Every structure is written in structure tokens, then in C-alpha cells.
Amino acid sequence: MxxxxxxxxxxxxxxxxxxxxxxxxxxxxxLTRDYLDMRLTQWKSEMIQWMVGLVVVQSGVTAVLFKLLH
Structure with a gap:
């Protein structure tokens, strides 16, 4: 048929x-495999940027707290 x-x-x-x-x-x-691979690569890049940013902010907050408490 x-x-x-x-x-x-x-x-x-x-x-x-x-x-x-x-x-x-x-x-x-x-959706194609190439499109999904591209989106996953973008997502990984964004996650790395967020994680590095959070580590920098957390380090800054920790440094300020140590400075204030001593």
C-alpha cells in the first residue's frame, strides 16, 4: 500500500x-543527531560558565566573611 x-x-x-x-x-x-550534538555542546559550555562563575562568587563571599570575622 x-x-x-x-x-x-x-x-x-x-x-x-x-x-x-x-x-x-x-x-x-x-531533530537530527548533529543538532542534538550542537545543543549538548552549547549546554555543556553554559554549565561550565555558570560553575566557574559560582566558584568565583563563592570564593569572594568566603574571603569577605573571613575578613569580617577576623
């Missing part, structure tokens, strides 16, 4: 029914 799905008719029916936001989701490209 051949795949007889008519994407144009389906999208027209969605738009007529007021589902334009849903149409954008359907029309968007599928």
Missing part, C-alpha cells in the same frame, strides 16, 4: 481550523 498522505490538504485543514501554531510545529525540521 502506497503512502497517499496529502500534506498540503492536511496543512490547509489545520489552517482553516485555526491551528496555525500547530502548523509551524509540523513544518519545522526534525
Amino acid at each position: 502506497a503512502n497517499n498522505f496529502n500534506m498540503v490538504a492536511f496543512m490547509d485543514a489545520l489552517v482553516e481550523g485555526g491551528f496555525s501554531a500547530r502548523f509551524q510545529l509540523i513544518d519545522s525540521p526534525l
Whole structure:
């Protein structure tokens, strides 16, 4: 059995029914391994930046507390 799905008719029916936001989701490209690898790399970079920033802030707060308590 051949795949007889008519994407144009389906999208027209969605738009007529007021589902334009849903149409954008359907029309968007599928996730690929390259895209996921790129997003994971970005996420790792952001996490490293946050962790380094938190260590710097924590060190500063600790130094101020030692200075105030002595």
C-alpha cells in the first residue's frame, strides 16, 4: 500500500481550523543527531560558565566573611 498522505490538504485543514501554531510545529525540521550534538555542546559550555562563575562568587563571599570575622 502506497503512502497517499496529502500534506498540503492536511496543512490547509489545520489552517482553516485555526491551528496555525500547530502548523509551524509540523513544518519545522526534525531533530537530527548533529543538532542534538550542537545543543549538548552549547549546554555543556553554559554549565561550565555558570560553575566557574559560582566558584568565583563563592570564593569572594568566603574571603569577605573571613575578613569580617577576623
